[in-house]
Amino acid sequence: MGDLWIELTTNRVIQQKLPEATVETLQMVGLSALVVLVVGLPLGLLLRSLASDGLTPNRTASAVLGFVVNTLRALPFIILAVAVIPVTRAIVGTSLGWEAAVVPLSLGTIPFFARLVETAVRDVAPGKVEAARVMGSTTPKILGAVLVREALPAIVSGFTVTVIALIGYSAMVGAIGAGGLGFLAITYGFQRFDPTVLYTSVVVIVVLVTVVQLVGDAVARRLDHR
């Protein structure tokens, strides 16, 4: 135990790179999570609304959107991350660094989160929507006050799972030049064979995942009055 403490406090990579790498991971995961929320939530609602038993059924639009979402979800993430490099360059100006990583991270998880939102909203009892209709609600009111609000605990749980997936993917994009804890673990820990750096990075990632899960569960519980 004493040896481990000395190793941790004297390892120069950990001293110099770990704090910076942690911040980079938090930044790329945080910004990606925001993008996923802003795009994925409406996309999930749209998927649900276009279904045959949705608020605004449209068979063609539903099929096209479903196909796009399924295709993006079917691609292994690392393939997607490499394939979108030109898009990343066009948007961010570079394909390196944590800012650039936001593009593949968002693209990879938006369809996932949208499907989770769709499922959560589908579980809202149809009677609630019917009651809202009978009371003269407009479609936006039904979407916001009934579907999203009633499904919110499940949407929060879905978002928690999505953020955790983002943390995992962020380590993968680290391997293709995004920086962060994944980059640290692979370059210093694996390629330069420094097990202390490797396992310390892993421990920090585990801590991040645990904190996200605990916070997500607590928020979902607070919102759930069933």
Added chain:
Amino acid sequence: MIELTGLRKVYASPDGDVVALDGIDLHVERGTVHGIVGRSGAGKSTLIRCLTGLERPTSGTVRVDGVTISDLAESKLRAARRRTGMVFQHVNLLDSRTIAANVAYPLEVAGVRRHERADRVAELLDLVGLGDRAGAYPAQLSGGQKQRVGIARALATEPGVLLCDEPTSALDGETTRQILGLVRDLRDRLGITVVVITHEPAVVRDVCDHVTLLEHGRVVQTGALAQVVTAVGSPLSRALVPVPDLPPGDRRALVEAVFSTDAVPTSLAFAAVAALGDDVEVASATVEPLGGVRVGRLIVDAPTGRVPEVVERLRAAGLDPLAVPTTTDAGQEVA
């Protein structure tokens, strides 16, 4: 208040058209409680969906409070719906909202200001006897309390019409009586017109002034409760004043008789049967309190040859008799 004229609703299905409503003409007077009964599939739900404008009739018109619902465009229909309250079998409260916020929902939709909403919600919760539970969530309430919230919510926008779709079918007997008592009380105090869809005879007996029986999308019988139940041999009298099943065994011939205690006291009705002699007996009978009087139904078992005489003498005693073929299920419920 509610006027249905030639209402037809046909659904297209892969196996051909399904006629849910087949030319319904119905008039519901202001301030009455009107029951609509019938087996499942008779068209009750479609009828109530047409009244809310959730379903557009294939032909015919629906007029509620002078507004022809069946002609309105969607945006106008939303406004019209706020003038109709609806109570559902499964209540359909929003679990994420407190009961006060649930009752406030239709007021939000109608654009009522926040502080006016709060006053109105408190008033409505008092009206249904839940003034002290404003901050509770639906999950913390019993089934009967939830339905009270459902009723408060339906009344929030001061509608002229309250539509109730099987409001007590998920509740136990005592709670059912309380909810029906509340509905009757609200009708008396607010002068509201109530339409109740139900398959429970007890609901009609307890709360309705008028009743309509639907079968295969058509009106089979309609009228004031006291009239329909004393119409001997009618499906509604059989449904609403059911007699116990006849004991198994050989029957001779059956005569069914209906009477109302305001015309014939129960003792005289039975005395009339007793006077027919030892070979005529009451096979089954019931007396139900209905709208201030009691309505009796008797099934009399007599030798086949004496049926015309039995009918004659029961009629002379003021009962309304009808010879029934022995093969019918005279003792069974119809609706």
